Each structure stands twice: as C-alpha cells, then as structure tokens.
C-alpha cells in the first residue's frame with residue numbers, strides 16, 4: 672500500500688522543511704528521488720541516498736535541466752512535487768513593493784508553472800503532480816498580499832493543469848497547509864503570523880512537516896487514482912469554524 676517502488680520522483684525545495692520530510696518518506700517508500708534546490712544539498716543527498724540537482728525554480732532553463740537530469744536514468748519521471756517557495760515579510764498593501772510581488776510570483780507561481788511545463792514532458796501516463804500552495808492561497812492574511820496572491824494562483828493553475836493533463840492520465844493536486852513547523856514559520860518579519868497561528872489554530876499547535884509529507888505521499892501514490900484538480904486544506908480544522916476555547920480567549924482578552 673502506498674508503495675513508491677520503482678518510481679522516480681522530483682521534489683523541489685527539498686533541502687529543508689516540508690520538502691526534506693517528503694524526500695525521506697518517499698525514499699522509505701521505495702522511490703528514487705531527485706532534489707531540486709537552490710541551496711547546496713550535496714552532503715544531504717549523499718546521506719539520504721538521493722540526487723541533488725542545483726535548481727532555481729524561478730529560472731526556466733534551470734527547471735528544464737532538473738527535469739532532464741531526473742528523467743535520464745529511467746527515461747521517465749513518475750512524481751513531481753513542486754514544493755519550493757518563499758514567504759515575504761509582513762507588509763500591507765499601502766506599502767506594497769512591486770519587487771516583492773514579482774519575487775513571490777517568480778518563485779511561488781512560475782516555479783510551479785515551469786515544473787509542470789517541463790516535468791510533464793517526461794512523465795509516463797499515470798503520473799502524479801503535487802503543488803504546494805498554502806492556506807494563504809485560500810483565505811487572505813493581512814500583510815501577506817504578495818504571498819497570498821502567489822499561492823492563490825497556484826490553486827488555480829493546479830485546476831487548469833488537472834484538466835489539461837487528464838488525457839495523459841496525469842493527476843494534479845495541490846495542498847494548502849496552515850503554518851508548518853519549519854524555518855519558514857520563524858522567518859524574520861513573520862512573527863505576527865506565527866503568533867496568530869499559535870493562537871487560532873484549533874489544535875493549538877503548528878502542523879509538523881511530516882504530517883504534510885504524509886498527504887503528499889498519498890496524493891502521489893497509485894492508491895489515489897481518482898483524485899485530481901483539488902486544493903486540500905491541511906489546517907487542523909481552521910477553516911471549519913472557530914473553536915470555542917479560542918472564542919473564550921478572545922472574549923477574555925476583550926474584557
């Protein structure tokens with residue numbers, strides 16, 4: 672069940688956080704993994720038994736090269752996880768900086784677009800693509816216009832790709848996590864979001880990267896053959912409604 676034996680997987684942004692947890696899980700499930708990360712991951716890849724290809728997902732040629740390298744061994748890619756992403760410091764629209772918006776779109780959106788453009792060329796029928804969006808792609812967070820916009824676009828390009836690639840029997844889904852316990856959650860300028868997450872997530876804890884990797888694993892496996900074009904919230908119940916203890920806390924604070 673959920674075996675990835677004999678599968679070739681490409682995971683971007685896998686030198687840390689969610690990508691690294693996913694890489695470890697995929698290797699355990701039998702996959703041959705190619706990491707596409709901007710950060711030198713030679714030692715990490717050697718230790719894990721996978722391959723690092725230096726990749727900047729915002730650069731089209733760089734992503735093309737990653738897909739070509741990954742497909743060389745078995746002549747195909749079975750699974751593509753477009754995970755690499757960045758968050759920008761908290762800044763309201765009143766102070767919007769065009770360069771920050773462009774950077775968010777270049778990495779968070781175009782990284783996914785390039786991944787799908789070049790990845791699908793090497794995928795056999797029955798392949799799976801998982802894009803990493805965010806809960807910020809589903810609901811708005813004040814101060815995160817650049818990030819939210821780029822992640823909302825990932826949700827929509829996922830739907831478009833799912834329809835376009837259905838003929839090739841390639842499934843495309845995206846995941847929308849709330850705050851995950853990785854270095855991104857503790858990024859400078861992100862302090863407010865971290866406080867908000869800890870105060871408002873119904874389970875009163877951050878999501879662990881392994882919990883996201885488990886969903887990516889399921890979505891990538893052949894056991895998940897009829898699920899495509901979906902954006903799946905992984906938020907501990909955040910979007911289901913407001914938990915009573917949180918309301919009590921808020922009312923208590925207001926008194």
Ligand SMILES: NC(=O)c1ccc[n+]([C@@H]2O[C@H](COP(=O)([O-])OP(=O)(O)OC[C@H]3O[C@@H](n4cnc5c(N)ncnc54)[C@H](O)[C@@H]3O)[C@@H](O)[C@H]2O)c1
Pocket residue numbers: 683684685686687688689690707708709710726727728729754755756757758778803804805806847848849850851852853854855856
């Ligand atoms: N941590 C969270 O709270 C959270 C919540 C929702 C969604 N996400 C999304 O999950 C994904 C992974 O985030 P994470 O929390 O593991 O963060 P992380 O910062 O721990 O890891 C991000 C990885 O992406 C790599 N990277 C950054 N820019 C790159 C580029 N241009 N080309 C290639 N690689 C690049 C980094 O080197 C790093 O290995 C991101 O897309 C992020 O937006 C994270």
